[in-house]
Amino acid sequence: MKRGIGLLISLLLWASLAQANTAFTIQDIRLEGLQRVSPGVVFRNFPLSTGDQATSRSLSEATRKLFASGYFDDVDLLRDGDVLILKLVERPSISKINLEGNSVLKDEDLLNGLKQTGLQEGDVLKRATIEQIRQDLIEVYAGQGRYGASVDTTVEPLAENRVALNIKINEGQIASIQHINIVGNTVYTDEELKDLFSLKLPHFWTFYKKDDRYARQKLSGDLERLRSYYQDSGYINFSVDSTQVSITPDKKHIYITVNVTEGEKFTVRDVNIVGELVVPEDELNDKLSIAAGDIFSRRQVTVSQEALQRRIGDAGYMFANVSPLPELHDDNTVSLKFFVSPGKRTYVRRINIKGNTRTADEVVRQHLTQMEAAVASNASIELSKQRLEKTGYFKTVNVDTRPVPGTDDQVDLEYTVEEQQSGSFSASVGFSQSSGIILGLQLQQDNFLGTGKKVGIGVSNSSVLTEYSYSFTDPYYTVDGVSRGFNLYYRTRDLNEDNVSAFSSDEIGGGVVFGYPINEFERLSFGLDLKHLKINTNGDETPDEIYDFLDAEGDSYLNLIATLGWSSNHLNRGFFPTKGYSHGVSLEMSLPGSDLGYAKALYNFKLYAPITDDRQWVTGFRARAGYGTELGGNEFPFFEHFYAGGLKTVRGYQQNTLGPRDSKDDPFGGNAFISGGAELIFPTPFVGDKSSWRTLLFVDAGNVFDTSCSDTATECEDGVQLDELRFSTGFALSWLTPIGPLSFALAVPLNDKDGDETEFFQFSLGQSF
Known part of the structure; x- marks a missing residue:
């Protein structure tokens, strides 16, 4: 009321002044009554300023606007000569x-x-x-x-x-959904259709899922899911005619009714690709996921459309448009045409790199598969982005495609990166049941001085292993992506502390390794290592097998070792993959002139297949196999034996305890090794960020064998005996903690025999499975 009276008085005042013909040019504006509101706020909302002509109309409009700002309860306009005075009463x-x-x-x-x-x-x-x-x-x-x-x-x-x-x-009470009614459906039952909905009636897990609460956005999503379900099943004319949502007077219960028209089921009569085909038609047809005779599916039409656009974009037509055009027939069939409009072929004029304050431009460009002055390819542009992300140099990588002004066939690419600390100096502490406390110190620089080179210095110490190492790798030793690395190391082992035969060793060595990329997923590696090894016995605790070997071969060896490896990695991530597979083979062999002659081969395989679209439920499979043999009449070295049992091989059996045993009845390992398993990975309950956790149910299998048992071995079956495989099952969890991975397993052996050393609970800090 006060505001209205003030506005009325001001307007009457200036109406009387207007009648007196008092229009004037404002020389100054003076403000009175301000306490908290700044003068700037007043002048922003009062459209008149010095030098303006003050009239009844302009002053009335200015006063209204100042009131409309909401900052004032009262505004009085006064005049002192050519000075306009605003007398203001602020709102509280x-x-x-x-x-x-x-x-x-x-x-x-x-x-x-x-x-x-x-x-x-x-x-x-x-x-x-x-x-x-x-x-x-x-x-x-x-x-x-x-x-x-x-x-x-x-x-x-x-x-x-x-x-x-x-x-x-x-706050009131939560209104729960008491009824969902679908009207008009004959093909599918109410239960089948309601299973598609994210909105549910109250059930046992409602307190946790809270899916009985109505939300308009959820209902819209459910209706679209219902529409997609029908149209993916051939009912191209399906429609949701109406929805009714009602709430009880006490606002505690909600009733939902959905009225639908199903229509007829359609099959595909024929599929054609028409328009300007800049890619061979047979290649485009290979991209189609829908064909004549199939039940019509809107999802498969969309998948085919996107696949066609990607293929045409890979040929350089980045702005190609593919439009699906269905034609319905009276016999409930549909002719499907994909109309292709490629536009002009596009070339990359320039590639700009932004945000790399430390990493040199040429290091970034080494990872690009899309080149300047070349035909633009969506696949190459995206692959370049992925390769930059995998380097670990950058927190984020974004690519922007910009048409070149004045042309219709050129684009500029701009890769914007946000660098992250690619070097690290870290101390770590780990623990495993077999090795005890593990202390580590690592100095690692993956992008040394912005050159892309990797330099590392490491120290590790436990009751079993002490190691000092240095490494250097140039991932782009050649422009083709051939890598070259060097390493030096010194390590001592005390195997008496690791559930195996009692002996210790001192080893010093170094080597060089070259890596050759075959494609984006496959890689070959070749290496040479020169190492000197000294074996130390432990008196009566050392078994006869080791003494026999030392009598025949001596206790000090200088070996030149060649390594050959092949790997193919299609996993979607390094830690906790949820999709894809990887496998690889490595071969290690001593060269002529070495004190010992032997060769070892190892094969690794992993496969992850998601069960659900969100990749929360996943099946996993893994397998490993190894074999070693002597060369040149030497006995295969016992210190190169394979071992099994523990978290990394067959859970439920103690670390390294499976397989042949020596004359002291300690695990002796063998020259042949098999292990594998199947896993059901599921979401970790009651955890917000599930990316750092992995929970699973597993079945493991494996054992170690000796194909040329020593005569003094107390327990040995010559050759690989598949009926001697040990099995176990259980539950496992791994967590990426700030100080390293923490893993544990609860496992039950399924076919353990007399003499097997089993363990129900196993854990390790510093390694994951």
């Missing part, structure tokens, strides 16, 4: 916001939300803002299924033109 400021009755939404969250909508302590009180916030809060609670929520606001006057805003909230 909010000194305190009091919340009452809220428990589902915390005070801090509510105050932050009010702040984002323009209401916080210290602001000028605006009635319109308060009403808008009241409505917004009611909508927030409605979004949680609390349709009975109410919000009341009161303003409490305080001294010095201040007020306290009291917000009293009645």
